[in-house]
Amino acid sequence: MGNFKPFVIDTTCQDLLQFIDSKQQIREEQLLSLVEINSSSLNPVGVNRTGEFFSTLFTPLADSAERIEVHPWERMNFSGQISSQPLGDLWHFNKRPNAPVQILMCGHTDTVFPPDCNFQHATRIDRNRLNAPGAADMKGGILVMLSALEALEQHPLRENIGWTVLLNPDEEIGSPGSAPILEKEAAKHHLGLIYEPALPDGSLAGERKGSGNFTIKVEGRAAHAGREPEKGRNAINKAALIMLELDKLNHTRPGLTLNTGMIQAGETTNKVPDLAVFKFNIRINAAEDAAWCVQTLEDICTTHSRDEGYQVSLHGQFGRMPKRFDSEHQSLFNLLQRCSSQLGVPIHWQATGGCCDGNNLSAAGLPNIDTLGVKGNFIHSDQEYIELPSLSHRAQLSALLLMHIATEGLPFLKQSETGEKIC
Ligand SMILES: [Zn+2]
Incomplete structure (x- = not known):
């Protein structure tokens, strides 16, 4: 010195x-x-x-x-594609x-x-x-x-x-x-x-706090809403279910907060939507909560992907501990x-x-x-x-x-x- x-x-x-x-x-x-x-x-x-x-x-x-x-x-854009900014x-x-x-x-x-x-x-x-x-x-x-x-x-x-x-x-x-x-x-x-x-x-x-930004992409199946709605798999409805599930993660660990802040889906009312993309932010108090959150999110996506006709995928990470x-x-x-x-x-x-x-x-x-x-x-x-x-x-x-x-x-x-x- x-x-x-x-x-x-x-x-x-x-x-x-x-x-x-x-x-x-x-x-x-x-x-x-x-x-x-x-x-x-x-x-x-x-x-x-x-x-x-x-x-x-x-x-x-x-x-x-x-x-x-x-x-x-x-990052993933609202068309569900990875874009480069x-x-x-x-x-x-x-x-x-x-x-x-x-x-x-x-x-x-x-x-x-x-x-x-x-x-x-x-x-x-x-x-x-x-x-x-x-x-x-x-x-x-x-x-x-x-x-x-x-x-x-x-x-x-x-x-x-x-x-x-x-x-x-x-x-x-x-x-x-x-x-x-x-x-x-x-x-x-x-x-x-x-x-x-x-x-x-x-x-x-x-x-x-630490912070992570994530996107979930829900893919369903398009169909005519009047003629054969039963053939469709509504991505908006599935996304809504997942968002409610995510909301329940709030305060499951001390200081953990999750906010869904953006969503985009659907084109018209007479079509069963086949794509919904939404974005959310998570804040955590403890570094070890990051891995727990990612595992929990992946489990949620895997569970919903098991439903016939749906594919749910997670993108993003904790950028700050x-x-x-x-x-x-x-x-x-x-x-x-x-x-x-x-x-x-x-x-x-x-x-x-x-x-x-x-x-x-x-x-x-x-x-x-x-x-x-x-x-x-x-x-x-x-x-x-x-x-x-x-x-x-x-x-x-x-x-x-x-x-x-x-x-x-x-x-x-x-x-x-x-x-x-x-x-
Ligand atoms: Zn600043």
């Missing part, structure tokens, strides 16, 4: 916090440009424009900048890969708003709040990361920290293309910092709380059913804090807003955390002898 010593807020540190404040105006202007670019996960052109914008900001800070193609998103590129910026503490900082360039929805532009709600797509989730958060790194790069002990900034194009759809890269990078770092927005009251997320709040996370939060109180702002955390790349990093063994981005509310809706002053306030919190680590090292690296994690 490097030469670490106790951390105090000295004049250098104060000047750097001041420096972050002085960037507020320029960050607001950058954010206004960024939210005008539609970057739905399914709009790779817009995601790439967003990534290119950020690359002009991060490249000057980094030793290396790399643009990486990710695998397309393969191209995704935008992932950006990877790296600094000091041989420093004693390696930190992985993650953000996503995609949003949930498709190019044809009505929510495409920014509206100022009042002096401090901006309503705009992706302003809080998470274009503002990536700007927070940028300000924090700009401050770190002026700190005299910056050599103690090496960092990777990873901007992925597909977080909002569960990171299907970037998951292998997140896993690989997790193994090379000691700590993960993710810039998802804070919870509406400013608290951070602690434990997170639950994120536990273990002793390493506890020590990280304690450290963050120290930084926060040094800024005069108390900070708390709470469990959430939502998922993010923090689940992926945690599953790959990397302790992380995943809600270091801006304050705001109503994300994933056209009411989404960012509290603009949090662009500076949150950057100061992250910068202080980084300066703390550059000075004292990481608490859990000092406790254990696991400092030799670098691959």
Whole structure:
């Protein structure tokens, strides 16, 4: 490990916090440009424009900048076929890969708003709040990361920290293309910092549930509804039975929830429908519940496929395992709380059913804090807003955390002898 010593807020540190404040105006202007670019996960052109914008900001800070193609998103569509959705590129910026503490900082360039929805532009709600797509989730958060790194790069002990900034194009759809890269990078770092927005009251997320997205395809047999309905096998009716059965799985294990969210079937009322496709999401508290759920779903499909004339098949998987709040996370939060109180702002955390790349990093063994981005509310809706002053306030919190680590090292690296994690 490097030469670490106790951390105090000295004049250098104060000047750097001041420096972050002085960037507020320029960050607001950058954010206004960024939210005008539609970057739905399914709009790779817009995601790439967003990534290119950020690359002009991060490249000057980094030793290396790399643009990486990710695998397309393969999923079952409502015709029951596997379709391949191209995704935008992932950006990877790296600094000091041989420093004693390696930190992985993650953000996503995609949003949930498709190019044809009505929510495409920014509206100022009042002096401090901006309503705009992706302003809080998470274009503002990536700007927070940028300000924090700009401050770190002026700190005299910056050599103690090496960092990777990873901007992925597909977080909002569960990171299907970037998951292998997140896993690989997790193994090379000691700590993960993710810039998802804070919870509406400013608290951070602690434990997170795991999540899986699934599709069930029910194939029946078409027939004329008037002439010979008895020859048909109604896929809609069969799907309805299965959906009711799935609904009963709710709370069969602690924290397990299942929501059927989409269905498509049938063409006309005078034909017995031969195809029904529906999609559902499952959330779990415990990693071992994932295998149990998949087995249960497969058993249900097998049972219904035994009925003459029907074929029921399951597609999908658990993309994110639950994120536990273990002793390493506890020590990280304690450290963050120290930084926060040094800024005069108390900070708390709470469990959430939502998922993010923090689940992926945690599953790959990397302790992380995943809600270091801006304050705001109503994300994933056209009411989404960012509290603009949090662009500076949150950057100061992250910068202080980084300066703390550059000075004292990481608490859990000092406790254990696991400092030799670098691959
Ligand atoms: Zn997000």
